[in-house]
Amino acid sequence: MTKSSHNILEDKLRRAMGIDLQTVGHNSLRNAIARRMRVLGIKERRQYYELTDRSAAELNELIDEVAVNETWFFRDNTPFLVLQRYARNWLKRGRGSCLRILSVPCASGEEPYSIAIALLEAGVNGLLFKIDAIDISYRALRLARRGIYGRNSFRGRNNFFQRKYFQKTKAGYVIAKHIRHPVNFVRANILDTNLPILNNRYDIIFCRNLLIYLDKDNQKLVVSILDKLLVPEGLIFTGHAEPGAFADSVFIPAPYPKAFALTRRSATDCKPDQLSCDRQVFPPPLPVQPLWFTELDAVRDLADTGQHEEAMECCEQYIRRHGPDKEAYFLMGMILADMDEPRLAIRMLKKAVYLDPDLVKAIDMLALLYKGLGDDNNYRVFKQRAQRVTARNQSAGKGK
Numbered sequence: 001m002t003k004s005s006h007n008i009l010e011d012k013l014r015r016a017m018g019i020d021l022q023t024v025g026h027n028s029l030r031n032a033i034a035r036r037m038r039v040l041g042i043k044e045r046r047q048y049y050e051l052t053d054r055s056a057a058e059l060n061e062l063i064d065e066v067a068v069n070e071t072w073f074f075r076d077n078t079p080f081l082v083l084q085r086y087a088r089n090w091l092k093r094g095r096g097s098c099l100r101i102l103s104v105p106c107a108s109g110e111e112p113y114s115i116a117i118a119l120l121e122a123g124v125n126g127l128l129f130k131i132d133a134i135d136i137s138y139r140a141l142r143l144a145r146r147g148i149y150g151r152n153s154f155r156g157r158n159n160f161f162q163r164k165y166f167q168k169t170k171a172g173y174v175i176a177k178h179i180r181h182p183v184n185f186v187r188a189n190i191l192d193t194n195l196p197i198l199n200n201r202y203d204i205i206f207c208r209n210l211l212i213y214l215d216k217d218n219q220k221l222v223v224s225i226l227d228k229l230l231v232p233e234g235l236i237f238t239g240h241a242e243p244g245a246f247a248d249s250v251f252i253p254a255p256y257p258k259a260f261a262l263t264r265r266s267a268t269d270c271k272p273d274q275l276s277c278d279r280q281v282f283p284p285p286l287p288v289q290p291l292w293f294t295e296l297d298a299v300r301d302l303a304d305t306g307q308h309e310e311a312m313e314c315c316e317q318y319i320r321r322h323g324p325d326k327e328a329y330f331l332m333g334m335i336l337a338d339m340d341e342p343r344l345a346i347r348m349l350k351k352a353v354y355l356d357p358d359l360v361k362a363i364d365m366l367a368l369l370y371k372g373l374g375d376d377n378n379y380r381v382f383k384q385r386a387q388r389v390t391a392r393n394q395s396a397g398k399g400k
C-alpha cells in the first residue's frame with residue numbers, strides 16, 4: 001500500500017519536530033492544515049500537500065500552527081527557587097566567570113525571562129549570567145523578542161515581579177530592558193544534528209514541556225543531547241510529567257520536591273534512594289537571602305514544598321523589615337505545627353492573636369493544637385472563643 005499524502009506530511013512533521021502525533025492528536029494536525037489552507041485560500045488538500053513539498057517556509061508555518069506554545073511566567077515556581085539556591089551557591093564558590101543557562105524550548109519567552117528575573121533577585125549581577133533560549137517556532141520567538149505580554153502570561157499566585165520588571169502599556173506589559181539583555185533567542189530544532197549551540201556547555205538547562213510531545217526515540221535523542229550540553233555537576237529542570245523520559249539515562253532525580261530536577265548519576269556518589277540534600281554536589285538550601293518573594297504568599301509556597309527552615313527565615317526577615325505582623329506570625333505557627341513543634345507553634349499563633357484578637361483562623365488552630373496536646377481546658381477556651389468571633393464576624397458581615 002502506498003502512503004497517502006497526509007501520511008507523508010505526518011512523517012515530515014515527525015522528522016522536522018520529533019512530535020508524536022498520537023500525543024498531540026491527529027485532529028490537531030488536520031485542524032492546523034485547515035487553518036493554513038484558509039489563510040492561503042487553498043481549497044484542495046492535495047494542493048496544500050504539494051505546497052509543503054516545495055516550500056520549506058510553508059512547512060515552518062505549519063510547525064508554528066501545530067506547536068503547543070502554552071507557557072507563563074514562573075510556571076511551577078519551585079524550579080526557580082532551586083535555581084536561585086544553585087546560583088547563590090555558585091556565587092559563593094566563585095565558580096567560573098559566567099553562569100550559562102539554556103531554556104529549550106523557550107516558547108514566547110516567559111521561561112527565560114523568569115530565569116533572568118530569578119537570578120537578578122538572587123543577587124547575581126546581570127553581567128554574570130547568559131541565557132540561550134531556543135525554540136522551533138518562529139511565531140513564538142517573534143513574541144519573545146517583542147517582550148510584551150498579556151494577562152494570560154501571569155498566572156502564578158504571586159505576581160509581585162510584574163510591578164518591578166514590567167511597564168504597563170496599552171499594548172500589554174512590556175518587559176524591562178535589563179531583563180532582555182542577558183537572553184539570547186535562537187530559532188532551532190533541538191533534534192537538529194547541526195544544532196547551533198552544540199559546542200556550548202550549560203550549568204543549568206530548563207527543558208520543560210517538550211518531551212511529552214515527542215515520540216520515544218526522539219525523547220532518547222533529546223536526553224542524549226542534553227547530556228552533551230550540560231556541565232558535569234549541572235542541573236536539568238523538566239516538566240512534571242517528564243522525569244520518566246530520563247529513566248535508563250545518566251540522569252537521576254535531584255532531591256528537590258516539586259522542582260522536577262535531575263542531576264547526573266556520576267555527580268553524586270550515592271544511589272538515588274540514598275540521595276539527600278546534604279550528599280548532593282551542590283549543597284542544601286542556603287540561609288535564605290530573601291528573594292523578591294518576601295511577600296508572604298511566596299513564603300507559603302516555600303512551606304508547601306517542605307522548605308520549612310527557609311520559610312521560617314523569610315517570615316523572620318519579613319517581621320524585621322515590616323515590624324510585627326499577624327499574617328507572618330500565623331504562617332510561622334502553621335509551619336511549626338507542620339514541623340511537629342506544637343508548643344512553639346502555639347507561641348507564634350498567640351502573637352498573631354495578640355495583634356488581631358479576631359483572627360479566627362489562628363484561634364481555631366490554637367484550639368486544634370491544644371486538643372492534640374491533650375489540654376482539654378485550653379481546647380475548650382479557644383474553641384468557644386473561635387465560635388464567638390465567627391458569630392461576631394458573621395453578624396458584622398466580615399469573614400477572616
Ligand SMILES: C[S@@+](CC[C@H](N)C(=O)[O-])C[C@H]1O[C@@H](n2cnc3c(N)ncnc32)[C@H](O)[C@@H]1O
Pocket residue numbers: 016017018067068069070071072075104105106107108111134135136137140188189190191207208209210239
Ligand atoms: C508548551 S511549550 C513549553 C515552553 C516552556 N518550556 C514551558 O514549560 O512553559 C512547547 C514549545 O516547544 C516547542 N518545540 C516543539 N518541538 C520543538 C523542537 N523539536 N525543537 C525546539 N522547540 C520545539 C514549541 O514550538 C513550543 O513553543
